[in-house]
Amino acid sequence: MTQVTLTVNGKSVSRDVPDTMLLSEFLREELRLTGTHVGCDTSQCGACVVHLDGRAVKSCTALAVAHSGSAVTTIEGLASGKTLHPMQEAFNEHHGLQCGFCTTGMIMTGVDMVNRYKAAGKALTPEAIRKELEGNICRCTGYHNIVKAIEDAATRMDGMAQAAE
Amino acid sequence: MTVHKPRPHDAAPLHVAGAARYVDDIPLPANTLHLAFGLSTVARGRVVSMDLSAVRAAPGVALVLTWRDLPGHNDVSPYPLFREPMLAEDEVFYLGMPLFLVAADSHLAARKAARLAKVEYEELPALLTLDDAIAADARFEEGPRIYGRGDLAEGFGAATHIVEGSFEVGGQEHFYLEGMVAAALPQEGGDMIVHASSQHPTEIQHKVAEALHRSMNAVRVEVRRMGGGFGGKESQGNALACACAVVADRTGRSAKMRYDRDDDMMITGKRHDFRIVYRAGCDAEGRITAVEFTQYCRCGWSPDLSLPVADRAMLHADNAYFIPNIRITSHRMITHTQSNTAFRGFGGPQGMVGIERVLDHLAHAVGRDPVEVRRLNYYAAPAGADPATPQPGAAHRFGGAHSPKDWLPQPQTTPYGQEVEDFLLHEMTEALLTSSDYAARRAAIAEWNAANPLLKRGIAFSPVKFGISFTLTHLNQAGALVHVYQDGSIHLNHGGTEMGQGLFQKVAQVAADRFGVPLETVKITATDTAKVPNTSATAASSGTDLNGMAVKAACDEIRDRLARFVAERQQADAATVRFADGRVHVGTESFPFAEVIRDAWMARVSLSSTGFYATPKIVWDRIRGQGRPFYYFAYGAAVTEVVIDTLTGENRILRADILHDCGASLNPALDIGQIEGGYVQGAGWLTTEELVWDQSGRLRTHAPSTYKIPACSDRPPVFNVALWEAANREDTIYRSKAVGEPPLMLGISALLALSDAVAACGDGSVYPALDAPATAERVLWAVRRVRGGA
Numbered sequence: 001m002t003q004v005t006l007t008v009n010g011k012s013v014s015r016d017v018p019d020t021m022l023l024s025e026f027l028r029e030e031l032r033l034t035g036t037h038v039g040c041d042t043s044q045c046g047a048c049v050v051h052l053d054g055r056a057v058k059s060c061t062a063l064a065v066a067h068s069g070s071a072v073t074t075i076e077g078l079a080s081g082k083t084l085h086p087m088q089e090a091f092n093e094h095h096g097l098q099c100g101f102c103t104t105g106m107i108m109t110g111v112d113m114v115n116r117y118k119a120a121g122k123a124l125t126p127e128a129i130r131k132e133l134e135g136n137i138c139r140c141t142g143y144h145n146i147v148k149a150i151e152d153a154a155t156r157m158d159g160m161a162q163a164a165e
Numbered sequence: 166m167t168v169h170k171p172r173p174h175d176a177a178p179l180h181v182a183g184a185a186r187y188v189d190d191i192p193l194p195a196n197t198l199h200l201a202f203g204l205s206t207v208a209r210g211r212v213v214s215m216d217l218s219a220v221r222a223a224p225g226v227a228l229v230l231t232w233r234d235l236p237g238h239n240d241v242s243p244y245p246l247f248r249e250p251m252l253a254e255d256e257v258f259y260l261g262m263p264l265f266l267v268a269a270d271s272h273l274a275a276r277k278a279a280r281l282a283k284v285e286y287e288e289l290p291a292l293l294t295l296d297d298a299i300a301a302d303a304r305f306e307e308g309p310r311i312y313g314r315g316d317l318a319e320g321f322g323a324a325t326h327i328v329e330g331s332f333e334v335g336g337q338e339h340f341y342l343e344g345m346v347a348a349a350l351p352q353e354g355g356d357m358i359v360h361a362s363s364q365h366p367t368e369i370q371h372k373v374a375e376a377l378h379r380s381m382n383a384v385r386v387e388v389r390r391m392g393g394g395f396g397g398k399e400s401q402g403n404a405l406a407c408a409c410a411v412v413a414d415r416t417g418r419s420a421k422m423r424y425d426r427d428d429d430m431m432i433t434g435k436r437h438d439f440r441i442v443y444r445a446g447c448d449a450e451g452r453i454t455a456v457e458f459t460q461y462c463r464c465g466w467s468p469d470l471s472l473p474v475a476d477r478a479m480l481h482a483d484n485a486y487f488i489p490n491i492r493i494t495s496h497r498m499i500t501h502t503q504s505n506t507a508f509r510g511f512g513g514p515q516g517m518v519g520i521e522r523v524l525d526h527l528a529h530a531v532g533r534d535p536v537e538v539r540r541l542n543y544y545a546a547p548a549g550a551d552p553a554t555p556q557p558g559a560a561h562r563f564g565g566a567h568s569p570k571d572w573l574p575q576p577q578t579t580p581y582g583q584e585v586e587d588f589l590l591h592e593m594t595e596a597l598l599t600s601s602d603y604a605a606r607r608a609a610i611a612e613w614n615a616a617n618p619l620l621k622r623g624i625a626f627s628p629v630k631f632g633i634s635f636t637l638t639h640l641n642q643a644g645a646l647v648h649v650y651q652d653g654s655i656h657l658n659h660g661g662t663e664m665g666q667g668l669f670q671k672v673a674q675v676a677a678d679r680f681g682v683p684l685e686t687v688k689i690t691a692t693d694t695a696k697v698p699n700t701s702a703t704a705a706s707s708g709t710d711l712n713g714m715a716v717k718a719a720c721d722e723i724r725d726r727l728a729r730f731v732a733e734r735q736q737a738d739a740a741t742v743r744f745a746d747g748r749v750h751v752g753t754e755s756f757p758f759a760e761v762i763r764d765a766w767m768a769r770v771s772l773s774s775t776g777f778y779a780t781p782k783i784v785w786d787r788i789r790g791q792g793r794p795f796y797y798f799a800y801g802a803a804v805t806e807v808v809i810d811t812l813t814g815e816n817r818i819l820r821a822d823i824l825h826d827c828g829a830s831l832n833p834a835l836d837i838g839q840i841e842g843g844y845v846q847g848a849g850w851l852t853t854e855e856l857v858w859d860q861s862g863r864l865r866t867h868a869p870s871t872y873k874i875p876a877c878s879d880r881p882p883v884f885n886v887a888l889w890e891a892a893n894r895e896d897t898i899y900r901s902k903a904v905g906e907p908p909l910m911l912g913i914s915a916l917l918a919l920s921d922a923v924a925a926c927g928d929g930s931v932y933p934a935l936d937a938p939a940t941a942e943r944v945l946w947a948v949r950r951v952r953g954g955a
Contacts, residue, residue, distance in 0.1 A: 020273065034190035035183015037392070039342045040426040044869035047342055075183030088181040095173055095834050098842060099665025100180030101342035101392030107181060126882075133877035137869060139340050139393050140665045141838060142845035143877040144884055 004068045008033070009077025019065050023057075024048045026064035027074055035075035035104045039137070046136030049105040049112075050074045056112035058135075075104035078111065086156035087111050087149075096149035098140035109136050110150040114157050124154045167677040167684050168899050171834030175670040175689055176390065176663075187392055188346045188360045193419045197348075198227055200408050200422035201275035202263035203282050204431060205253060208293060208862030209501040210286035212255050212264070219281040220267060225274030228412060230266040236414065237378030241407055242467060243368060243400035249467045249504070251376070251404045257286070258466035259501050260862045261431035263404065268412045268420060276425060291501040293862045295440050295461050298498035305468050305497045312479050312790030313492035314580050320455025320490030324446025326530040331443070332522060333936040334515050336463070337436035337508055337850045338866075340874050341664075343392020344429040345402050348421040349373075349409035356383045357410050362391045363402040364662050365702035370694045376407040377414055384410070389691035394664035395846070396507030399702045400469055401433045430867040435856060436508035437474055438463050441519040443526075451531040451538035455490040458482050458519055462497050462512070465504040471497055473636055474505075474512035476787055480794060481516035483579055485590050485630040486524065486542040491580045501862055507704060509846065510906045513631055514913070518851070518937065521627050521913050525920060529932045535917070536603065536626045540594060544585040544630075545577045582791045583632075587894045589800045590628050593824050598626070600887070601804040601822035610806070614925045622819070623922025624806045627914040631907040632795030633706055634783050640701040641780035641796075643711035647676065647719040649772040653759025655680065655687045660700025661712035662692045666905055667835035668708040674831060675713045675898060679720035681744035682758050697775075706799070706903035709831065711778055713898035719776025726772075730765050731756070782895075797895045799902045801825040803844065803911035805881070807918040811926055814945030816919055818848060820883035823911055828893035828902030840886050840908040847912020849875040851937045852919070919944060927951030 004021075005014040008031060015030050027033045027050065036059055039047035043061040050059045051073040078085040087110045090096065097103040113132045117124040129147050138146060179185035203220065221229050232239045232252040242249030253264045265282065269275035292298045321327060347361040347369075357377065361369045366386040374381045386406070391398055405422045412420040424432060440461040446454045460478055464471035479493045524542065528535035576584045598604065603626065610622045635641050645659040657676050663669045669689045677684045694700070701711070727749065728742035735751045743750040749761045766772060785794040803823045809816040823844060827836045853873040857865045866872040892900035916939055923933040923944060931951045936943055 028190075032192070033183075034186070037187070037343070038189075039344070039392075040869050042426065042868055042870060045342060079182060084178075084181065091181045092173060092177045095171075095177075095838055097174060097177060097180050097665075098667070098838055099342065099391065099393040100174075100176060100185050101187065101665075103180045104183045130878045130880070130882070137340075137342065137874060137876060139342050139395070139846070139874060140842045142841035142843075142875075142884075143880045144841045144886075145838065147877065 002065045004064045006068065007071040009073060017064055019063070021064045023059040023062040023064045023067060027059060033074050033076050037101055037104060039101060044137070045102070046109060047102050047105040049108040049136065051108060051112060056109050075108060078107065085111065086160055087153040090149040090153035090156060094145045094149040094152060096141065096145040102136060102138045106136050106138065106146055109133065110153060113150065114154045126151055167674045168831050169829060170674070170832065172670055172674060172684065172832055173834065174667050175673060186389060187343055188348055188362050189423055191348060191360055193348060193421060197419040197421055198268040198270065198412055198416060199272045199275045200412060200420055201267050201279040202432065203265040203267060203279040205257035205260055205262040205264050206284070207257060207286045207288050208260045208291035210257055210288040212253065212257065213285040213287050215264070216283040217265060219283065220278045223274065223278035223281055225269040225271055226267060226278045227270065228268040228416060230411070235376065235411060238375040240375065241372055241403035243403070243470060244468045247468045251407050259503055261503060261864065263432065266408050268416070272423060291862050293500055293502060293858060295463050295498055298463070298500050299461065303499040305464060305471060305499060310476065310479065310495045310790070311492065312581055315490030317455050317457055317490050317492055321446045323448070323454045325449045326527065327444065327446045328526040328530050329444040330526060330934055332441055332934065334439040334441060334518055335938045336438035336505065336856050337854050338430055338856060338872055339395045339397030339435065339508060340869070341391065341393030341395055341397055344424045344426055345398070345405050345433065346423040347402060347405040347409050348419065349406070349413040350419045351413045351417055355379060355414065357413065359384065359386045359406050359410060361386060361388055361402055361406045362398055363388055363406070364391070364394045364398045364664065364704055365400065366662065366692050366694050367700045368400065368702065369403060369406045372403045373406055373410040376411055385693065385695045387691050387693045388662045391662065391664040395509045396511065396704060397433060399507040399704050401506055427867050431864055432503065434465055434469060434504040434506035436850065437471065437505040437512065437515065439478065439515040443519065443523050445523045445527055447527045447531065449531065451527055451533050451541055453486060453488050453527065453542050456488050456523060458493045460493065460495045460519065462495060463500055463505060464497050465500055465502045467504040469504040469506045471505060474507065476512070476636055478512035478516035479790070480581060480632060480636065481513040482520055484517045484520045485544060485628045486520060487544045487577050488580065493580070502858060509909050511705065513906065514847065514910050517629070517910050518913050518916065521917060525917055526932055536598065539626065539628065543590055544588045545575055546591050547576065547587055581794065583793045583795060585798065587797065589826055589889065589891065590630065590802065593800060593802050593826065593889050594628065597802045597804060597822060597824040603804055606806065619811055620808055621811055621922045621925045622806060622808045623918045623920065623925060624804065625914050625917030625921050626802065626804045627911070627917055629801040629907050629910045630798050631910065633710065633799055633903045634780055634794060634796045635701065635705045635707065636785060636787065636794045638783055638785055641707070641711065641783060642701065643715040643778050644697040644700060645712060645715035645719040645776040646696045647716065647723060647774055647776065649723055649762055651763055651766045653686065653762040655682070656690060657687050657716065658690050658693065658696045659712040659716050660692065660697045661708040662703040664703070666708065666839060667832060668703065668712065670835065671709045671831045672713050672716050675716050676720050679717060679724055679744070680758065682747050706905035706907065708905065709901065710897055710903050711780070714778035715776040717776065717898060718778060719774045722774040722776065723772060726770050727761060727765055730768060730770050731761060797893060797902070799826055799904070799907040801907055801911050803914040805914040805918040807915065807922055809919065809922045809944055811948050814941035814948065816941065816944055818879070818881040818915055821881040822885045824887050824889050825908055826889040826891065826902060827904045828897065829890065829900040830888055831899055831901045833888055836888060836904045837886055839904045841884065843908030844911045845875050845880055847909040848915040851912055851916040852939050853879065855938050855940050923947045923951055927953070
C-alpha cells in the first residue's frame with residue numbers, strides 16, 4: 001500500500017492503495033467517479049481518457065501511484081457547476097452519442113485536442129479531428145456526429161476564451 | 166406532437182456529464198464479491214484432473230465453485246432443446262470455455278486466482294474450421310434445411326450465362342464498448358435482484374431462477390441501459406448473471422462479474438461466419454433464371470441462437486430480387502469454438518451478401534453495369550401501379566421473351582411465399598443514383614483508373630430489403646406499464662431495453678403524444694421484470710414496433726378513462742375529448758392536464774394501466790419454409806466509392822451515399838444515427854474486422870490491438886445519409902419502420918466497391934471473387950488474380 005495524493009477536479013484527495021491500482025480504478029472505486037469508463041482494459045478504446053496535468057491520458061493503463069502529486073480532471077469536473085462545458089453541449093446537441101459508453105472519453109479527448117490545436121495556433125479541420133480521434137473507438141455512431149460535435153465545440157471554445165479575456 | 170421529431174437521446178445530458186449509470190457503476194455493498202471464470206486452455210478434451218488448491222489459496226479469494234457445487238441447473242442455453250453448461254462438466258468444447266468460478270474481494274484478485282488452476286486434459290480431436298466440420302458431418306439438426314421454389318433444371322436450361330463460385334464470409338466480434346457485466350443482490354427469503362447488461366431481462370430471470378432452483382417470481386431483473394449490445398447481449402450474458410446469483414445466494418453477499426475485454430472476446434460468440442457456394446443462371450440481358458445456394462453456417466460448439474440465425478440467412482438469400490427458380494440449402498455446422506450468436510442482422514446480412522455476390526458475378530458475365538442487372542431483377546413494383554408506365558426494372562412483370570408465365574401474377578412472392586407488397590426500391594434506387602451522381606462518377610472513375618497505374622478506384626451500389634419480425638412467431642409480443650401520478654407526471658415502463666438505439670426516447674415520444682403533454686412530463690424507467698413480465702429480447706429491430714404499440718395501448722386505456730370522466734363532468738361526448746398542448750380539451754373548454762389528473766384521482770379513476778401488443782398477420786412454418794414470417798420489409802440503398810493501393814492492398818472508403826426507409830420516422834435524428842452507425846459497422850464487418858483462430862483453436866484476435874473495428878479515420882470523409890420518408894403501409898406505431906438492423910447491410914456496397922476497384926486492375930476478363938472480410942491481404946491477392954497471377 002502506498003499513499004497517493006491527487007488533485008481531482010480541483011479537490012485534493014489522499015488514499016492508501018495497492019501499488020498495482022490503476023488510475024481508472026482509483027477514480028472509479030476509491031472516488032466513485034464512474035463517468036470514467038473502462039472499455040478494453042488495454043488503452044486501445046479511449047473510454048477511460050482523463051486529463052492528467054492538462055494532458056489527455058488513458059487512465060486504464062496508468063498506475064495511480066506513478067502520478068501522485070498530479071492534477072486530474074475527469075468528465076465530472078468538466079462542467080462549471082450546472083453549466084456544461086461547450087464540448088459537452090456540442091455532443092448533446094449534435095447527437096454525438098448512442099450508447100454513451102465512449103462518450104466521456106470522446107469528450108475528454110475532444111477538449112484536449114481543441115486545446116492543443118489552439119495553443120499551437122493550428123486549425124482543427126475535420127480531417128485533423130478524424131486523425132486525432134483514432135485512439136477513441138465508438139461502435140455505435142459511425143463517428144459522423146462526433147466529428148461534427150468536436151468541430152462545433154472548437155468554435156464555441158474560441159468564444160469562451162475570448163469572453164474570458 | 167412529440168412524434169416525428171428529431172429529439173436527442175433521452176440520456177444524452179447524463180452521458181455527456183458522465184452521470185449515466187451502467188451496471189458496473191451501480192454502488193454495491195462494501196463486501197461485494199467479484200467474480201471471474203477459469204477458462205479451458207484446450208479446444209476439446211476430457212478433464213482428467215482439476216487441482217484448484219492454488220486458486221483457493223490465492224489472496225482475496227472467498228469461494229471457488231465447479232459445476233458440482235451448483236445448486237440448480239447448470240444450463241445457460243437460450244435454446245430449450247440443448248443444455249449448455251455454465252461450467253464445463255468434465256468435458257470442454259472450446260478454448261475459453263468456463264470451467265470453474267472464482268469469487269474474490271476484487272476484480273483483479275479473482276482474475277489472477279483464476280489463472281492458478283492446474284488442469285490436466287485428455288485432449289480429443291477438435292473441429293476448428295468449416296472444412297473440419299463438413300468432413301466430419303458435424304451438424305445441428307438432423308440434416309440441412311432446404312427452402313426453395315420452381316424448377317432449377319428448367320431455370321438453368323433457360324440460362325444463357327451460368328456462373329458459379331464459393332466464397333467465405335467472415336464472422337464479427339460485437340465489440341460493444343461496455344463489456345459483459347452483471348451484479349446480483351441477495352434479498353430476504355432467498356429472493357434475488359439482478360442487474361444485467363442484457364438485451365433479454367426475462368431470459369436472465371428465467372435462467373437465474375433455474376440456476377437457483379427457484380421459480381421465476383423469486384428473481385427480479387433490472388436493466389437501465391447497456392453500453393452497446395448489437396445482439397451480443399441477447400443470450401450470452403446469461404452465464405454472468407447466473408454466476409453472480411449463485412455466489413450471492415450461497416454467500417449472502419452481493420456479487421458482480423465483469424468480463425475483462427480479452428475474456429469477453431475469448432468466451433463469447435460472434436457473428437456466424439459462412440461459406441456460400443452458388444450457381445446462378447441468367448439470360449443474355451442478365452435476368453436471373455435460377456439460383457442455387459448452399460450455405461454453410463459455422464455455429465460453434467452449441468446451438469445458442471444458430472438455428473434461427475441460419476433460417477434468417479435463407480430468408481434473405483433473395484434480398485431484393487425475384488428469383489423464379491431457387492434452392493437454398495443450409496447446413497448448421499458444429500465446431501469447437503465459441504458459440505456464435507445473434508449479431509445485428511441475425512444471419513440476414515450473410516444471406517444478403519450471398520445474393521449480392523451472385524448479382525455482381527452475373528453482371529460481370531453479361532458485361533453490364535451491376536446496377537442495371539440489379540434493377541432488372543428487382544421485385545415488381547407494388548400492385549396497383551399503372552402498367553402503362555412501367556417502373557424501371559419492372560418490365561419482366563409484363564412478360565417477355567424469357568419470362569415464364571408464372572411471373573405474371575402480382576404481387577410477386579419471395580421464395581418462401583410472402584407477398585412483396587410495398588417494394589420501394591425502384592423509386593429509391595432512381596433517387597439515390599441521381600443524388601449520388603452515380604453514372605457520371607462511374608465514368609469519371611473509369612477515366613481516373615486508366616490514368617493511374619498504382620491506385621484504382623471502384624464504385625458500387627447495393628440495395629437492402631430486410632424482413633421485420635422475429636421468425637419465431639410467439640416472440641412478436643410486448644407489454645407496457647404506464648402510471649400517471651396525482652401531480653400529472655407520467656411513469657413509463659415497457660419490456661424493451663436501451664442499448665443506445667434510442668428506444669426509450671422513441672417510446673417516450675409515443676407516450677407524450679398520446680397524452681398531449683411535453684416530453685419532459687414522461688419519466689423513462691429501467692426495464693424491470695417485476696413491472697412488465699414475459700418479455701421478448703430487444704432484438705430483430707423490433708423494439709420500437711412492439712413496445713411502442715404496447716405503450717400506446719396502455720396510454721390509450723388511461724386516456725379513455727380520463728375522457729369518460731371529463732366528458733361526464735362537462736356533459737359532453739367522450740369521443741370529442743382531445744389531449745393536446747398539455748391540456749385536455751372538451752367542447753369549447755380546456756383544462757391543464759395535471760388538473761384533470763388531480764380531479765380524476767379525487768374522483769377515484771384508475772390512473773394506471775398495462776398495455777399489450779401482438780404483431781398481426783404473421784404465420785410461419787420454418788420446416789417447410791413457407792408463410793409470412795415478416796410483418797413488413799424495410800428498405801435501403803447505398804452507393805460506396807473506394808480506392809485501393811494495388812501494391813499493398815490497402816484501401817479506403819472515399820464516399821458513401823445512403824437512402825434509407827424508416828417509414829414515417831418517429832425520430833429522424835435517432836434513425837439517421839442508426840443508419841450511419843449501421844453502415845460503418847457493416848462496412849467494418851466486410852473489410853477490416855478479421856477473426857483469426859490458430860491451429861489449437863485459440864482466438865488470436867482477442868483485443869482491439871489485433872481486431873480492427875472501424876476507427877474515426879475509417880469512416881467515409883463524404884457521407885450523405887437521407888431518409889426515404891414514406892409511411893409504412895402496415896399499421897405500425899405512427900406508421901414508422903424498424904431501423905436497428907437493416908442499415909448494417911448497406912455496408913455490402915463497400916465490399917462490392919472494393920471488388921469493382923480490383924476488377925479495374927485487370928483486363929476485365931477475370932471476376933475478382935473477393936472473400937470477406939476484404940482485408941488488405943485479400944485485396945492484394947485478388948488484384949494478383951485478376952492480373953493473371955496465382
